[in-house]
Amino acid sequence: MSIVKNPQSMDLAETGNVGGAELKMSFIKNVQTLLQQNIREYGMYIAFFVIIVIFTSTTEGLFISSRNIVNLVNATSYIAVLAVGMTLVIVIRHIDLSVGFLTGFLGAIAALALKYWGLPVYAAIPLVLALGVLAGLLSAFLVAQLGIPSFVATLAGWLGYRGALQFATVSTGTIIISDNVFNAISNGFIPDIRGIGILPGVHKLTLLLGLAAIILFIISEINSRRKTQAYHFKVLPLDMFILKLVFVSALVGGITWVLAGYQGLSWAAVVLLIVVSIYYFIMSETVLGRHIYAVGGNPQAAELSGISVKRITYVIFGSMGLLCGLSGIMYASWLRSATTTAGNLFELDAIAAAYVGGVSAAGGVGKVQGAIIGALVMASLTNGMNLMHIDISLQYIVRALVLAAAVIFDVTTRRRGK
Amino acid sequence: MEPMTESIPVVEMRNIKKSFAAVQALRGVDLVLHHNEVLGLVGDNAAGKSTLVKVLSGAYIPDEGEIFIEGKKAHISDPMDARRLGIEMVYQDLALADNLDVAANVFLGHEVVSAQLGPIRVMDKHHMELETQRLLDRLKIDVSSVRLNVESLSGGQRQSVAIARATAFNAKVIIMDEPTAALSVAAIGKVLDLVRELKAQGSSIIVISHRLEDIYQVSDRMMVLRHGRKVSDHPVAGNIHEFNERVVAYMIGARDDFAETAVD
Numbered sequence: 001m002s003i004v005k006n007p008q009s010m011d012l013a014e015t016g017n018v019g020g021a022e023l024k025m026s027f028i029k030n031v032q033t034l035l036q037q038n039i040r041e042y043g044m045y046i047a048f049f050v051i052i053v054i055f056t057s058t059t060e061g062l063f064i065s066s067r068n069i070v071n072l073v074n075a076t077s078y079i080a081v082l083a084v085g086m087t088l089v090i091v092i093r094h095i096d097l098s099v100g101f102l103t104g105f106l107g108a109i110a111a112l113a114l115k116y117w118g119l120p121v122y123a124a125i126p127l128v129l130a131l132g133v134l135a136g137l138l139s140a141f142l143v144a145q146l147g148i149p150s151f152v153a154t155l156a157g158w159l160g161y162r163g164a165l166q167f168a169t170v171s172t173g174t175i176i177i178s179d180n181v182f183n184a185i186s187n188g189f190i191p192d193i194r195g196i197g198i199l200p201g202v203h204k205l206t207l208l209l210g211l212a213a214i215i216l217f218i219i220s221e222i223n224s225r226r227k228t229q230a231y232h233f234k235v236l237p238l239d240m241f242i243l244k245l246v247f248v249s250a251l252v253g254g255i256t257w258v259l260a261g262y263q264g265l266s267w268a269a270v271v272l273l274i275v276v277s278i279y280y281f282i283m284s285e286t287v288l289g290r291h292i293y294a295v296g297g298n299p300q301a302a303e304l305s306g307i308s309v310k311r312i313t314y315v316i317f318g319s320m321g322l323l324c325g326l327s328g329i330m331y332a333s334w335l336r337s338a339t340t341t342a343g344n345l346f347e348l349d350a351i352a353a354a355y356v357g358g359v360s361a362a363g364g365v366g367k368v369q370g371a372i373i374g375a376l377v378m379a380s381l382t383n384g385m386n387l388m389h390i391d392i393s394l395q396y397i398v399r400a401l402v403l404a405a406a407v408i409f410d411v412t413t414r415r416r417g418k
Numbered sequence: 419m420e421p422m423t424e425s426i427p428v429v430e431m432r433n434i435k436k437s438f439a440a441v442q443a444l445r446g447v448d449l450v451l452h453h454n455e456v457l458g459l460v461g462d463n464a465a466g467k468s469t470l471v472k473v474l475s476g477a478y479i480p481d482e483g484e485i486f487i488e489g490k491k492a493h494i495s496d497p498m499d500a501r502r503l504g505i506e507m508v509y510q511d512l513a514l515a516d517n518l519d520v521a522a523n524v525f526l527g528h529e530v531v532s533a534q535l536g537p538i539r540v541m542d543k544h545h546m547e548l549e550t551q552r553l554l555d556r557l558k559i560d561v562s563s564v565r566l567n568v569e570s571l572s573g574g575q576r577q578s579v580a581i582a583r584a585t586a587f588n589a590k591v592i593i594m595d596e597p598t599a600a601l602s603v604a605a606i607g608k609v610l611d612l613v614r615e616l617k618a619q620g621s622s623i624i625v626i627s628h629r630l631e632d633i634y635q636v637s638d639r640m641m642v643l644r645h646g647r648k649v650s651d652h653p654v655a656g657n658i659h660e661f662n663e664r665v666v667a668y669m670i671g672a673r674d675d676f677a678e679t680a681v682d
Contacts, residue, residue, distance in 0.1 A: 231544050234563065287529045287539040290518070294526055297515035304509060305527030306498055364517035 030240050040413045044358055044373050047406075051377060055384030063384050066262035069255075072376075072383050074186055077268040078103075078330040080375035082346060083353035084279050085323035087371040088316050090354055091296040093363035094143060094150035096317065097347050098135075098157025099324050104343025105165040106132055106328035111175040111338035112168060114182060121181045129325040135161075136321020137314060144313035158347070166340060175338045186334035189263040190270060203264030210256025214249045221245060268330060272372070275326070279368040292316065297364030352399075353378050356406040360414070377402070426489040427452050428622045429474065429505075429591055434483035436469055443469040444480070445646040451591065456613065456623045458637030458654065460630065462669050465643040467626050471593045474624075475507040476500035487590070504590030508597060513580040516569035520561055521550040523568055524583045549586075557582055557615055560608075574605025578612055585616060592616065593624045598632050610636050634661050642668040649674045 055063040113124040142153035283289035294302040357374025359366030429451040436444040472478045476497040532542035550564040559578045598606045613636045642650035650668040667673045
């Protein structure tokens, strides 16, 4: 093929055999090109990194301390889980305002089941998750079957679940949960391997898991690169590929080291990692994920291609309900109780996290990993500013600016990309 | 003896009638499309061209009339029925999801699956990308990478990808509704080249267009509809000026070859 269609990527492909100083130049140029081409995707990670650096320096390292990071992750996980579901809801051009009080209500159901209905924790959790799915399908019925705008349908849900939560807790007030297994979900840590002499005070299993994750990541990246080359598609230049491997490995290694220095990986982080892995896999590798993006990008085209928009709507709201159940369990476990106002404003935190994570209101654009980063960014802001003793009113304004900046950044880079 | 299949038309629609409330959109139209033929379909607004092809593509169910695909009577009640029979429609700018790449659009609804676990079907992305590249090469469509998102393509490239997508899965008949609308002159040329390429590779095609010169350039035969009736059905012949004059005469009602068969 003789036609040069993309001068930038041609540059990238041709930096094979150059020497010495030129190599250095081409490396810097490659970094620049890569950043320019992927600014939308990498922008979020860079912003997150900047926030970490700023808070680490302003709090004299307190922010990055093992104890704080563990707390931050545990306190973010129940919002992050909701943000994953919310991202998918927004991808298919809907919104779900009912998730906050649904989360609170389902948490209360979990507490009631454990304390008053005498259900064991292994029965209470599936029950709550199933109820969550049912609630999600009810929203989907209103939206997909009856054609009610999701904003209104889930606003009704917001009211309804708020009432349901108060009704569930009216006679008891706050329900204290005393089940140790349940409370460990958001407060406990994975067990360590006993009887190893080296590295006292460091969580060995966490280190091993981190190492396994890095090795798995490198192997899968190399495999995918080989496969892509075998099909003669363009791949990253070798130096950029190695840079990516080193960067991600260092990041995972760093986080692992920080966590291992305290009590190791928390169960909440494990739950979050499992949710992200499953949703990431579904969205990027499966037919269902592709159909979800197609429905978000062009519902008419999807329908004409034989994809049922209705079915996808049921799946997405069902998944949102499931994640509300999970989030409710995690939040109740975190507080070791169900309160009368649990879940208040969670929906707005989840929506903000989704938008900071790069979801587009126009539909069809948004990634699961973005939702997690978005949730972490918003939680880091609160956490870091609390450590700095910044006034709460100012905190809201800073968070508002970050949310607005994220959306402005997204809109402008999108426009320039066209 | 000639093989029989050569003389059996790939599509035959007989006496198709369709009304919307009080409006008779189609008043008994016959349409024949032969193998490896490009049929141009023209007519003024509301003449019934789109209604006719939507009946064929399963979007509308006719009130009366019969459809035969390769000589066999067909019952088409939704777009999936039509697709199963090998009838693919290229919708005017409706067919593509902007947020997905070229390969994902070509295979949308036909994804190649490498592993299945209950309702979770894992896609074979490399295979789909490779097949898409082959398809684009075969049709001489110029797109730099099958991994480009469709939103970054030009209007002509988008239309080409939409047409390629319709032809990807053994379509017997390709219907194009205004394939050159809203395109630049250069892009129109490319889309018309694509129609010729498809014919050269054996496809049977129905093209609807307001642009008579497009129909003239690519069609073997042309049908004119007026007020829901067929008024002309001739091979495309003569020079462009004669052609234009003749077609306009049919379109405005100055000529009518089927006047005696008109009802009411």
